[in-house]
Amino acid sequence: MSSPMDGPMDGDRHGSASRWAGGPMSEPAEGAATAGDPVLLIRDVTKVYGEGEATVRALRGVSLTVEPGDYVAIMGASGSGKSTLMNIIGCLDVPTAGTYLLGGVDVGALDEVRQARVRNRRIGFIFQSFNLIPRMTALANVELPLAYGGVRAAERRRRALAALGLVGLSDRVGHQPNELSGGQQQRVAVARALVTSPTLLLADEPTGALDSTSTRDVLAIFDRLSLGGRTIVVITHEDDVAAHAKRVVRLMDGRIVDDRRQAPVDGPPPLIGDRPATGAMSER
């Protein structure tokens, strides 16, 4: 585990006032976990792809608990099952066996409509390949989850603009994805993931397709979100990215082989001081 920074982690670096900062994420997430419940609880989850000869056991019994406010990096070699795990956590796929509780709720037992609502309100998913909808402006892309969530147009616009402001793209709201750089597209995707104030922010190699500058931008946003109290799970195979997380989990061949804490759950993310936090957090 290479952790280039092991700075002192005293609780004074962050005031409790910044734990649940204002901004678009200030509204309490619908059905948010009650105080005691972990945001995420996975027990003995397995995932088998294919049948017969071609069977691939992508996950071989993974158990993981994520507390509110944690910032977890999942690392592992290519093919170790990181994306498979992430897709199950994000309700995009179903496990072959095992239980999965999101904020104390067994997501697998929910019907289709409720699952869609969970994806909409409680999870924000960021993909390596951005996955913005083409021929829709940045603003429209960010508004989309709110539209599916039944938020009214004016309120939608306000929140989408705030989220775009938060990722520093206030001047690009009218641009379509093909008019934006990779880093900008990923920031739009982050804004889209944030706009519904989800309990859990998931990112599958969010910086995998970005250059170092854009990577730094995105990681800085994550750091600020973590400082603001958001629960984040990020997949990466880069140590530099994992260094930003409070906790690093390593996967190998579908099993967790290492689980190391780099900073306390209720403390600030370890590298927050490396880059001055902007005032964007409290922007409305």
Add this chain to the structure above:
Amino acid sequence: MNVLEITRFAVRGLTANKMRSILTMLGILIGVAAVILLVAVGQGSSDVIKQRIQSLGANTLTVSASFSGGFGGPAGRGGGGAAGPRTQARGLTLEDARAIASSGDAPSVKSVSPLVTSSSATTTYEGASHSISQVVGTYPSYFEATNKSVTSGAYFTNQDVTAVRKVVVIGKTVADELFGQVDPVGKKVNIQGAGFTVVGVLKESGSTGGQDADDVAVAPLPAVQQSLTGYGSLGGIVVQATSAETTDAAEAEITAILDQRHEITGSATADYRILNQASLQETVTEATGTFTVLLAAVAAISLLVGGIGITNIMLVTVTERTREIGIRKAIGAPRGAILGQFLIEATLLSLVGGLLGVGVAVAGSRFTIAGVQPVIVPQSIVLALGVSVAIGLFFGSYPANRAAKLRPIEALRFE
């Protein structure tokens, strides 16, 4: 997530690929326009036929000798070579007509007009020459019975008939051909070598489907017999019933009188036949109805083909946009919203295509098609539009359902 919102997504989806949307709509447009127009053509021709039957005269019965090849042709004289089991087939005579007219046994009969006809009568006036397709010799009651009226001059009278005066009332075509701008009334024309004085010009009744109903001349019966047809049997007898309701009664009365006079009993086949306008009209209406249904069926097939076009396009669209569907589902679009979006897309395609088709059909119905002025049937518009929307929903629901059912990760992984 309300319907308006989903509709907006659907419209955005359609405008994203305008060319494809337009071509798909074209399929439905053609189908709907074809249904409406072909039904309109069917209706139009049916109307024309009905009009023609009515213009022959309401409440009118036409009696003709059944061996003479039907009414209207040159009357078979002598009535010899009859087919069938008849041994003594006779033509219709003036006495037959008189019997119907004077007998107290025919209370439903208003007037009786015996007639003889001569076709292709060469007629000249000064330098001009014209072959009148039909010269009719009859009584004045014929004009009322067959709905013919004059625009200038007058009808000939009963005195003209009894005095065997060579006077004639000519049709519009004859007047135009022989006289042009000159007023024909009072002028003397030469029909097949006999001189006739024009006393009136008939009102134009219009030509429909080849035969020119205005290429006629009507003269007193004895005058035509004397100079054109000779004194053989009649070409027919036109009988006017007292009202539309009494035509069937009149037919029965005439049958009774003629059966007696022609000695038709029991098993023997009558040597005359009676054409009843009312029942003819019924038959023709039935026939044209079948014709219209046939046209509509052909058109419906093209509508179906348009519907298959929608399915095809929706399948392509859904496949092409599977990734987008995955993204939408990943950010929380419920199945209903995805299903709704694609169903609305399909419905909009068919509805807009259908409405444009109605527009094209309405515009097209202003033109004469195959000699028929189409008459739009409102029900066909409702039906065609309804069917096209139903097709959009029905054929769009398969791909839409397929798209909506996808698990987010399946859709996202789709290449």
